[in-house]
Amino acid sequence: MTDNNDTIDALSHENRTFAPPAAFVAQAHVTDDSLHSAARADLESFWATQASKLISWQQPWDTVLEWDLPYAKWFVGGKLNVAENCLDRHVQAGFGDKVAIYWEGEPGDTRVITYAELLAEVERFSNVLKGLGVRKGDRINIYMPMVPEAAVAMLACARIGAPHSVVFGGFSSQSLVDRINDAEAKVLITADGGYRRGEVFPLKPAADEAVAQTPSIEHVVVVKRGNNDVTMVEGRDHWYHELMADAAPSCPPESMDSEDLLFLLYTSGTTGKPKGIMHTTGGYLTHVAYTHRNVFDLHRDRDVYWCTADVGWITGHSYIVYGPLANGATQVMYEGVPNYPGNDRFWAIVEKYRVTIFYTAPTAIRTFMKWGADEPSKHDLSSLRLLGTVGEPINPEAWMWYHENIGGGRCPIVDTWWQTETGGIMISPLPGYTTTKPGSATFPLPGVNIAVVDDAGQEVEHGGGYLTLTQPWPGMLRGIWGDPQRFVDTYWSRFEGSYFAGDGARLDDDGYLWLLGRVDDVMNVSGHRISTTEVESALVSHPAVAEAAVVGANDATTGQAIFAYVTLRGGQDVDVSTLRDHVATEIGAIAKPKAIFFTPDLPKTRSGKIMRRLLRDVAEGRNLGDTTTLADASVVDELQRRAAETSSED
Ligand code: 7RM
Secondary structure: OOOOOHHHHHOOOOOEEEEEOHHHHHHOOOOOOOOHHHHHHHHHHHHHHHHHHOOOOOOOOOOEEEEEEEEEEEEEEEEEEEHHHHHHHHHHHHHOEEEEEEEOOOOOOOOEEEEEHHHHHHHHHHHHHOOOOOOOOOOOEOOOOOOHHHHHHHHHHHHHOOOEOOOOOOOOOHHHHHHHHOOOOEEEEEOOOOEEEEEEEEEEHHHHHHHHOOOOOOEEEOOOOOOOOOOOOOOOOHHHHHHHHHOOOOOOOOEEEEEOOOEEEEEEOOOOOOOOEEEEEEHHHHHHHHHHHHHOOOOOOOOOEEEEEOOHHHHHHHHHHHHHHHHHEEEEEEEOOOOOOOOOOHHHHHHHHHHOEEEEEEHHHHHHHOOHHHHHHHOOOOOOEEEEEOOOOOHHHHHHHHHHHHOOOOOOOOEEEOOOOOOOOOOOOOOOOOOOOOOOOOOOOOOOOOOEEEOOOOOOOOEEEEEEOOOOOOOOOOOEOOHHHHHHHHHHHOOOOOOOEEEEEEOOOOOOOEEEEOOOOEEEEOOOEEEEEHHHHHHOOOOOOEEEEEEEEOOOOOOOEEEEEEEEOOOOOOOHHHHHHHHHHEHHOOOOOOOOEOOOOOOOOOOOOOOHHHHHHOOOOOOOOOOOOOOOOOHHHHHHHHHHHOOOEE
8 A cells, every 4th residue: 555564564563652741641631531432422512512612602503513425514503703712702801911922033033912912903904804895705815924914814814704815935926826816816915025044035026926817816915024125016015014004993703604614725636736625614613722722731821832834834724823822822933944043943932932832843853853952952941841743744763852852751742643624633642641652643532533444445453544534523624615526526435425534544453543644646745745746737837848757755854755757858958956946936945856857758557657656666766666567667777777876956
């Protein structure tokens, strides 16, 4: 099923165990089986309890769940507003002066924003959007650096019932065009630029390029951050601070149906076209609040939480904006990279704000390992009490390094498995209850039901198979924007009656789950999902390229790295760096291939299918297995020769 069964075997036979430390258990929300047994006894009433305990409803629901596979509706008939849950109710409960966001700019500038201040800003910006003609149901695009205004924009959209579609600031203008046009967004919220690795990266010029090709966009709102030169188009473009200065201060939250669309978030699938994943209101908010509270053991009166994701990804949506704010958390938000001005920036931030809960990606941890344990040891990290990871499998070595060098041996680690589509965490330890094993995401959370199945869909009790979700859950995607058939085909057709996650998984003898990565043509580079087809399309769109095949090869730091094999059109010539830049222009810098090999032919089967396994073997420097099904075996010799002499670039 996967190419690296040896690694997988080694991984899932890891037998060190870590019971929750007594000091942690003594204060934890969850220390026993009670949530699990409640969920097992009655799934719907379990989730209904969470929804009424954690969320404020303007009107109660009539029905907890309507399940017409694969269409779920949660808390049907219930009314609520997400922004009201994240802001107003905390202020009304007397927490207006509590810090919501400690924001740290990359250059070292800071802002401290209380719940009352955040609410005031969101109310004003809600009125700004209304003033630009935005009405309930209109889609809004957001293309921003990691500044508080990104969260303000999302919450203002939620307040007035206008679904947002955030596009990661590292994506190209072409990616922005595709996403805006697919959603037919009316307004684009962006910034002049943001800070990254000590320099301003401009966003507005990319936004301008995009908006030239997006007929639905009527207005562009620009936050001033980078102070870089920008062109403002009269009548279309507006400075955020100017609009805010004139906006009315109060804006009542719109009453939203539990199943109204809250946001779209585009994610890569196995084709060249990203999918607009649809998330709705009541179920999503319940799921992220429940998981944020219990997986991170949030105690809002004393914790300082920090998730290092970008708001452009689902982790930023669920565990920077909606989950933490719904729970009234105090959190750190950081604008820049981990190595500016030095390799210890994250640890300086942990020390400065006395961060207690820290959530990051395995790729970051492996990078910190490379930088050495001296970096964290320059700082007092004793405030930390819980560590989390997300985005890709974490290897036991990285887990142990994190545990020892960041967690000081005292912090439980929650390895959280979930997806853009699941909305929130699905598989994770409960830190006050679950005994962990380094590298295993352990067990499904209470309220989540999974099965590992074989090719025929039969449940596997021990060993490897495909990860499926067997019951609906509140945060689940409700569809793919504009493409209902693709929703059914992608997730609900492979295994009858279950959601297919696209991941391989293995159950060890103790029933622990080991996530093994994607089983489809989706790569995972530094925790970011990138489709092989998307990169291939980008390469082929260059006039010199005839054909391209892209694979994700194992990489010690980034999990996978993108390797591309390219054949050129007759008489054409192009160099590697031009092609890499071309991919960055088409998709974004994160999709730049690490290596590009030019080859006169691609290895194909007799039926014309590109042999990806073989290309991965070449990329990973392995001996090639059976090549007898190849149409032309000499292609392979040539490939290996070229791979051996081409050294990969940065
Ligand atoms: C949250 C997020 C989803 C894909 C998923 C997996 C991989 C995520 C883990 C993981 C092993 C984990 N959303 N993945 N978390 N693999 N262990 N704890 O990352 O939509 O961008 O990606 O990421 O392959 O299908 S995502």
